Amino acid sequence: MAFTEDSLKAKLSSLNETQDSISGVGQWILFHRRHADKIAAVWSQRVKESTPSKKLTLIYLANEILQQARIRKREMFLEAFDPIIVDGSTHAYKGTSPEIQSKMRRVFEVWRSRQVLRPQVLEELERSLDDIDRTRSSKKPLGQLGGSLFSNSSLPPDLKPVEPLATSLHKADLAAKPALTSAHQDYDKLTSPSASIPTPPMHAAALAALVKKLALAENAVADSIKARTALVSGLEALLQTTRSKLAADEAQLTDLASRKLAIETRKSEVEAAILQGLSAAETNKISAAPLPSLSERPRIEELTPPPMESFTPVGSPTLPATNLPSVPDDVLPEAVSHPVEPVAVAPPRTKIPAPRHPRRASER
Numbered sequence: 001m002a003f004t005e006d007s008l009k010a011k012l013s014s015l016n017e018t019q020d021s022i023s024g025v026g027q028w029i030l031f032h033r034r035h036a037d038k039i040a041a042v043w044s045q046r047v048k049e050s051t052p053s054k055k056l057t058l059i060y061l062a063n064e065i066l067q068q069a070r071i072r073k074r075e076m077f078l079e080a081f082d083p084i085i086v087d088g089s090t091h092a093y094k095g096t097s098p099e100i101q102s103k104m105r106r107v108f109e110v111w112r113s114r115q116v117l118r119p120q121v122l123e124e125l126e127r128s129l130d131d132i133d134r135t136r137s138s139k140k141p142l143g144q145l146g147g148s149l150f151s152n153s154s155l156p157p158d159l160k161p162v163e164p165l166a167t168s169l170h171k172a173d174l175a176a177k178p179a180l181t182s183a184h185q186d187y188d189k190l191t192s193p194s195a196s197i198p199t200p201p202m203h204a205a206a207l208a209a210l211v212k213k214l215a216l217a218e219n220a221v222a223d224s225i226k227a228r229t230a231l232v233s234g235l236e237a238l239l240q241t242t243r244s245k246l247a248a249d250e251a252q253l254t255d256l257a258s259r260k261l262a263i264e265t266r267k268s269e270v271e272a273a274i275l276q277g278l279s280a281a282e283t284n285k286i287s288a289a290p291l292p293s294l295s296e297r298p299r300i301e302e303l304t305p306p307p308m309e310s311f312t313p314v315g316s317p318t319l320p321a322t323n324l325p326s327v328p329d330d331v332l333p334e335a336v337s338h339p340v341e342p343v344a345v346a347p348p349r350t351k352i353p354a355p356r357h358p359r360r361a362s363e364r
Contacts, residue, residue: 025061026061029065036079039077040080040081043058043081044087047059056104059092065081093132172223172224172227179216182213183210262291266287
Protein backbone atom coordinates (compact mmCIF):
# COMPACT_ATOMS: atom_id res chain seq x y z
CA MET A 1 0.00 0.00 0.00
CA ALA A 2 1.37 3.37 -1.00
CA PHE A 3 1.93 5.81 1.82
CA THR A 4 -0.54 8.66 2.25
CA GLU A 5 -1.63 10.58 5.31
CA ASP A 6 -5.09 9.06 5.03
CA SER A 7 -3.68 5.53 4.86
CA LEU A 8 -1.58 6.25 7.97
CA LYS A 9 -4.62 7.56 9.84
CA ALA A 10 -6.56 4.48 8.79
CA LYS A 11 -3.81 2.25 10.16
CA LEU A 12 -3.82 4.14 13.45
CA SER A 13 -7.61 3.96 13.70
CA SER A 14 -7.58 0.16 13.25
CA LEU A 15 -4.82 -0.25 15.82
CA ASN A 16 -5.65 -2.28 18.93
CA GLU A 17 -3.71 -3.38 21.99
CA THR A 18 -2.78 -6.85 20.70
CA GLN A 19 0.85 -7.60 19.87
CA ASP A 20 -0.01 -8.67 16.32
CA SER A 21 -1.78 -5.39 15.58
CA ILE A 22 1.03 -3.26 17.02
CA SER A 23 3.75 -5.24 15.25
CA GLY A 24 1.86 -5.14 11.92
CA VAL A 25 1.33 -1.39 11.95
CA GLY A 26 4.88 -0.89 13.19
CA GLN A 27 6.34 -2.89 10.30
CA TRP A 28 4.26 -0.94 7.80
CA ILE A 29 5.49 2.36 9.25
CA LEU A 30 9.14 1.24 9.30
CA PHE A 31 8.84 0.29 5.65
CA HIS A 32 7.91 3.86 4.76
CA ARG A 33 11.01 5.34 6.38
CA ARG A 34 11.13 8.22 3.89
CA HIS A 35 8.02 9.63 5.56
CA ALA A 36 9.34 9.41 9.14
CA ASP A 37 8.74 13.09 9.89
CA LYS A 38 5.13 12.95 8.68
CA ILE A 39 4.51 9.75 10.63
CA ALA A 40 5.80 11.30 13.87
CA ALA A 41 3.64 14.41 13.41
CA VAL A 42 0.48 12.38 12.73
CA TRP A 43 1.21 10.13 15.72
CA SER A 44 1.57 13.15 18.01
CA GLN A 45 -1.68 14.68 16.77
CA ARG A 46 -3.58 11.41 17.14
CA VAL A 47 -2.35 11.00 20.73
CA LYS A 48 -3.89 14.35 21.69
CA GLU A 49 -7.23 13.43 20.15
CA SER A 50 -7.60 9.82 21.35
CA THR A 51 -9.32 8.26 24.35
CA PRO A 52 -7.23 7.13 27.34
CA SER A 53 -7.21 3.47 26.28
CA LYS A 54 -6.25 4.45 22.73
CA LYS A 55 -3.45 6.62 24.09
CA LEU A 56 -1.89 3.58 25.75
CA THR A 57 -2.04 1.70 22.43
CA LEU A 58 -0.30 4.58 20.68
CA ILE A 59 2.44 4.55 23.33
CA TYR A 60 2.91 0.83 22.63
CA LEU A 61 3.16 1.63 18.92
CA ALA A 62 5.78 4.33 19.55
CA ASN A 63 7.74 1.82 21.62
CA GLU A 64 7.64 -0.68 18.74
CA ILE A 65 8.78 1.94 16.22
CA LEU A 66 11.59 3.36 18.34
CA GLN A 67 13.05 0.04 19.46
CA GLN A 68 12.89 -1.52 15.99
CA ALA A 69 14.37 1.64 14.46
CA ARG A 70 17.26 1.47 16.91
CA ILE A 71 17.89 -2.21 16.18
CA ARG A 72 17.64 -1.81 12.39
CA LYS A 73 19.63 1.44 12.31
CA ARG A 74 16.65 3.44 11.05
CA GLU A 75 17.97 6.65 12.55
CA MET A 76 15.45 8.77 10.68
CA PHE A 77 12.65 7.59 13.01
CA LEU A 78 14.69 8.36 16.12
CA GLU A 79 15.39 11.82 14.75
CA ALA A 80 11.75 12.38 13.80
CA PHE A 81 10.35 11.35 17.19
CA ASP A 82 13.07 13.12 19.20
CA PRO A 83 11.41 16.60 19.24
CA ILE A 84 7.82 15.39 19.72
CA ILE A 85 8.08 12.31 21.96
CA VAL A 86 8.08 14.24 25.26
CA ASP A 87 5.05 16.34 24.38
CA GLY A 88 3.15 13.38 22.93
CA SER A 89 3.95 11.08 25.87
CA THR A 90 2.98 13.79 28.35
CA HIS A 91 -0.41 14.24 26.66
CA ALA A 92 -0.89 10.48 26.65
CA TYR A 93 -0.03 10.21 30.35
CA LYS A 94 -2.07 13.18 31.53
CA GLY A 95 -5.70 12.52 32.40
CA THR A 96 -5.50 8.72 32.31
CA SER A 97 -6.21 6.35 35.17
CA PRO A 98 -3.44 5.25 37.57
CA GLU A 99 -3.58 1.75 36.06
CA ILE A 100 -2.91 3.05 32.53
CA GLN A 101 -0.27 5.43 33.84
CA SER A 102 1.49 2.53 35.51
CA LYS A 103 1.61 0.64 32.20
CA MET A 104 2.97 3.73 30.44
CA ARG A 105 5.65 4.17 33.10
CA ARG A 106 6.86 0.64 32.44
CA VAL A 107 7.31 1.53 28.78
CA PHE A 108 9.19 4.72 29.66
CA GLU A 109 11.44 2.76 32.00
CA VAL A 110 12.29 0.38 29.14
CA TRP A 111 13.31 3.39 27.06
CA ARG A 112 15.65 4.51 29.80
CA SER A 113 17.17 1.12 30.61
CA ARG A 114 17.79 0.37 26.92
CA GLN A 115 18.82 3.92 26.07
CA VAL A 116 16.30 4.12 23.26
CA LEU A 117 16.26 7.93 23.41
CA ARG A 118 18.84 10.53 24.28
CA PRO A 119 19.45 11.04 28.05
CA GLN A 120 18.32 14.66 27.79
CA VAL A 121 15.02 13.60 26.26
CA LEU A 122 14.44 11.00 28.96
CA GLU A 123 15.19 13.51 31.70
CA GLU A 124 12.78 16.03 30.20
CA LEU A 125 10.10 13.35 29.97
CA GLU A 126 10.65 12.39 33.58
CA ARG A 127 10.29 15.98 34.76
CA SER A 128 7.05 16.35 32.83
CA LEU A 129 5.60 13.21 34.37
CA ASP A 130 6.68 14.34 37.85
CA ASP A 131 4.86 17.63 37.35
CA ILE A 132 1.69 15.79 36.39
CA ASP A 133 1.88 13.53 39.44
CA ARG A 134 2.40 16.49 41.76
CA THR A 135 -0.77 18.15 40.50
CA ARG A 136 -2.91 15.08 40.93
CA SER A 137 -5.48 15.13 43.69
CA SER A 138 -3.95 12.09 45.38
CA LYS A 139 -0.56 13.82 45.61
CA LYS A 140 1.15 10.52 45.03
CA PRO A 141 4.79 11.19 44.06
CA LEU A 142 6.11 9.36 41.08
CA GLY A 143 9.69 9.70 42.20
CA GLN A 144 11.12 8.18 39.06
CA LEU A 145 10.09 6.47 35.86
CA GLY A 146 8.58 3.11 36.55
CA GLY A 147 7.24 4.14 39.97
CA SER A 148 8.97 4.77 43.24
CA LEU A 149 10.22 2.00 45.48
CA PHE A 150 8.58 3.82 48.39
CA SER A 151 5.39 4.89 46.62
CA ASN A 152 3.40 2.15 48.36
CA SER A 153 0.83 3.67 50.71
CA SER A 154 1.60 0.94 53.28
CA LEU A 155 5.08 2.36 53.96
CA PRO A 156 5.60 2.46 57.76
CA PRO A 157 5.81 5.98 59.22
CA ASP A 158 9.28 5.29 60.63
CA LEU A 159 10.65 4.97 57.08
CA LYS A 160 9.05 8.13 55.75
CA PRO A 161 12.10 10.36 56.48
CA VAL A 162 14.33 8.32 54.14
CA GLU A 163 11.76 8.05 51.34
CA PRO A 164 12.79 11.23 49.46
CA LEU A 165 16.46 10.42 49.99
CA ALA A 166 16.09 6.96 48.47
CA THR A 167 14.05 8.39 45.60
CA SER A 168 16.73 11.00 44.84
CA LEU A 169 19.42 8.33 44.85
CA HIS A 170 17.44 6.14 42.47
CA LYS A 171 16.93 9.02 40.08
CA ALA A 172 20.63 9.90 40.24
CA ASP A 173 21.63 6.31 39.49
CA LEU A 174 19.24 6.15 36.55
CA ALA A 175 20.68 9.36 35.14
CA ALA A 176 24.26 8.22 35.64
CA LYS A 177 23.89 4.80 34.02
CA PRO A 178 23.47 5.88 30.35
CA ALA A 179 26.07 8.63 30.71
CA LEU A 180 28.62 6.16 32.09
CA THR A 181 27.88 3.55 29.45
CA SER A 182 28.22 6.04 26.60
CA ALA A 183 31.42 7.55 28.01
CA HIS A 184 33.08 4.16 28.55
CA GLN A 185 32.12 2.89 25.13
CA ASP A 186 33.47 5.95 23.32
CA TYR A 187 36.61 5.94 25.43
CA ASP A 188 37.36 2.29 24.65
CA LYS A 189 36.59 2.85 20.98
CA LEU A 190 38.83 5.89 20.70
CA THR A 191 41.76 4.54 22.74
CA SER A 192 41.75 0.97 21.45
CA PRO A 193 45.13 -0.01 19.92
CA SER A 194 43.34 -1.64 17.00
CA ALA A 195 41.30 1.46 16.18
CA SER A 196 42.30 3.34 13.05
CA ILE A 197 43.34 6.94 13.66
CA PRO A 198 41.32 9.36 11.49
CA THR A 199 42.58 12.58 10.04
CA PRO A 200 43.80 15.16 12.58
CA PRO A 201 40.71 17.40 12.32
CA MET A 202 38.35 14.46 12.78
CA HIS A 203 40.51 13.07 15.58
CA ALA A 204 40.44 16.41 17.38
CA ALA A 205 36.65 16.59 17.02
CA ALA A 206 36.28 13.03 18.37
CA LEU A 207 38.49 13.87 21.36
CA ALA A 208 36.48 16.99 22.08
CA ALA A 209 33.23 15.01 21.97
CA LEU A 210 34.73 12.40 24.29
CA VAL A 211 35.78 15.08 26.76
CA LYS A 212 32.18 16.33 26.91
CA LYS A 213 30.84 12.83 27.49
CA LEU A 214 33.39 12.14 30.22
CA ALA A 215 32.49 15.44 31.90
CA LEU A 216 28.79 14.55 31.71
CA ALA A 217 29.48 11.12 33.24
CA GLU A 218 31.66 12.72 35.91
CA ASN A 219 28.89 15.12 36.93
CA ALA A 220 26.36 12.29 36.95
CA VAL A 221 28.53 10.19 39.27
CA ALA A 222 29.11 13.22 41.53
CA ASP A 223 25.33 13.67 41.82
CA SER A 224 24.97 10.00 42.64
CA ILE A 225 27.64 10.26 45.36
CA LYS A 226 25.91 13.31 46.84
CA ALA A 227 22.54 11.52 46.91
CA ARG A 228 24.05 8.35 48.36
CA THR A 229 25.82 10.32 51.10
CA ALA A 230 22.55 12.00 52.04
CA LEU A 231 20.84 8.62 52.19
CA VAL A 232 23.60 7.22 54.43
CA SER A 233 23.15 10.16 56.83
CA GLY A 234 19.40 9.63 56.84
CA LEU A 235 19.78 5.91 57.52
CA GLU A 236 22.22 6.59 60.35
CA ALA A 237 19.73 8.98 61.95
CA LEU A 238 16.99 6.38 61.48
CA LEU A 239 19.25 3.75 63.08
CA GLN A 240 19.89 6.00 66.09
CA THR A 241 16.18 6.63 66.53
CA THR A 242 15.44 2.92 66.24
CA ARG A 243 18.05 2.11 68.88
CA SER A 244 16.48 4.62 71.28
CA LYS A 245 13.07 3.07 70.74
CA LEU A 246 14.58 -0.38 71.22
CA ALA A 247 15.98 0.66 74.61
CA ALA A 248 12.55 1.99 75.61
CA ASP A 249 10.89 -1.26 74.52
CA GLU A 250 13.40 -3.32 76.51
CA ALA A 251 12.74 -1.23 79.63
CA GLN A 252 8.99 -1.67 79.15
CA LEU A 253 9.49 -5.42 78.73
CA THR A 254 11.37 -5.54 82.04
CA ASP A 255 8.60 -3.63 83.82
CA LEU A 256 5.94 -5.91 82.37
CA ALA A 257 7.88 -8.97 83.51
CA SER A 258 8.14 -7.51 87.03
CA ARG A 259 4.43 -6.80 87.15
CA LYS A 260 3.62 -10.28 85.94
CA LEU A 261 5.87 -11.81 88.59
CA ALA A 262 4.26 -9.71 91.32
CA ILE A 263 0.75 -10.70 90.23
CA GLU A 264 1.72 -14.38 90.00
CA THR A 265 3.08 -14.19 93.54
CA ARG A 266 -0.08 -12.50 94.78
CA LYS A 267 -2.19 -15.17 93.04
CA SER A 268 -0.24 -17.92 94.79
CA GLU A 269 -0.69 -16.22 98.15
CA VAL A 270 -4.45 -15.86 97.68
CA GLU A 271 -4.80 -19.48 96.53
CA ALA A 272 -2.76 -20.65 99.54
CA ALA A 273 -5.02 -18.62 101.86
CA ILE A 274 -8.09 -20.25 100.32
CA LEU A 275 -6.61 -23.74 100.79
CA GLN A 276 -5.75 -22.94 104.40
CA GLY A 277 -9.35 -21.93 105.05
CA LEU A 278 -8.59 -18.38 106.07
CA SER A 279 -11.48 -16.02 106.52
CA ALA A 280 -12.49 -13.51 103.89
CA ALA A 281 -11.13 -10.67 106.00
CA GLU A 282 -7.75 -12.33 106.32
CA THR A 283 -7.67 -13.08 102.61
CA ASN A 284 -8.61 -9.50 101.83
CA LYS A 285 -5.63 -8.31 103.87
CA ILE A 286 -3.38 -10.31 101.60
CA SER A 287 -5.04 -8.85 98.53
CA ALA A 288 -4.87 -5.31 99.86
CA ALA A 289 -1.18 -5.47 100.70
CA PRO A 290 0.91 -3.22 98.45
CA LEU A 291 2.71 -4.90 95.63
CA PRO A 292 6.49 -4.61 95.50
CA SER A 293 7.73 -1.54 93.69
CA LEU A 294 8.69 -2.04 90.07
CA SER A 295 11.94 -0.27 90.78
CA GLU A 296 12.93 -2.86 93.37
CA ARG A 297 15.32 -5.41 92.03
CA PRO A 298 16.91 -8.36 93.88
CA ARG A 299 20.28 -7.44 95.28
CA ILE A 300 23.11 -9.37 93.74
CA GLU A 301 26.28 -10.07 95.67
CA GLU A 302 29.14 -8.06 94.33
CA LEU A 303 31.91 -9.95 92.63
CA THR A 304 34.65 -7.49 93.75
CA PRO A 305 37.02 -9.29 96.19
CA PRO A 306 37.34 -7.81 99.68
CA PRO A 307 40.48 -5.86 100.64
CA MET A 308 43.51 -7.78 101.82
CA GLU A 309 43.05 -6.48 105.40
CA SER A 310 39.92 -8.55 105.73
CA PHE A 311 41.97 -11.73 105.42
CA THR A 312 44.15 -10.83 108.48
CA PRO A 313 43.09 -13.03 111.41
CA VAL A 314 41.72 -11.26 114.43
CA GLY A 315 44.32 -10.94 117.18
CA SER A 316 47.34 -11.40 114.91
CA PRO A 317 50.57 -10.15 116.56
CA THR A 318 51.84 -6.82 115.40
CA LEU A 319 55.46 -5.91 114.95
CA PRO A 320 56.96 -3.73 117.67
CA ALA A 321 57.51 -0.13 116.85
CA THR A 322 61.11 0.91 116.25
CA ASN A 323 62.88 4.21 116.23
CA LEU A 324 64.56 3.50 112.92
CA PRO A 325 63.92 6.19 110.38
CA SER A 326 61.82 5.22 107.45
CA VAL A 327 63.86 4.75 104.31
CA PRO A 328 62.31 4.83 100.87
CA ASP A 329 62.42 1.65 98.91
CA ASP A 330 64.59 3.12 96.18
CA VAL A 331 67.34 4.44 98.56
CA LEU A 332 70.16 2.19 99.77
CA PRO A 333 70.83 2.35 103.53
CA GLU A 334 74.02 4.04 104.68
CA ALA A 335 76.92 1.92 105.95
CA VAL A 336 77.16 1.39 109.71
CA SER A 337 79.99 3.38 111.37
CA HIS A 338 81.32 0.36 113.36
CA PRO A 339 80.86 -2.62 111.16
CA VAL A 340 81.04 -6.01 112.76
CA GLU A 341 84.02 -7.97 111.50
CA PRO A 342 83.74 -11.69 111.23
CA VAL A 343 85.76 -13.69 113.81
CA ALA A 344 87.49 -16.90 112.86
CA VAL A 345 86.28 -19.75 115.00
CA ALA A 346 88.45 -22.79 115.63
CA PRO A 347 87.01 -26.00 114.40
CA PRO A 348 85.72 -28.37 117.05
CA ARG A 349 88.24 -30.85 118.52
CA THR A 350 87.41 -34.39 117.66
CA LYS A 351 89.41 -37.51 118.51
CA ILE A 352 90.73 -39.16 115.45
CA PRO A 353 91.14 -42.92 115.93
CA ALA A 354 94.56 -44.44 115.21
CA PRO A 355 94.86 -46.38 112.05
CA ARG A 356 94.67 -50.12 112.36
CA HIS A 357 97.57 -52.04 110.92
CA PRO A 358 97.09 -55.49 109.57
CA ARG A 359 98.58 -58.26 111.55
CA ARG A 360 101.70 -59.81 110.29
CA ALA A 361 101.71 -63.31 109.11
CA SER A 362 104.06 -64.36 111.91
CA GLU A 363 101.65 -63.05 114.54
CA ARG A 364 98.78 -65.03 113.27
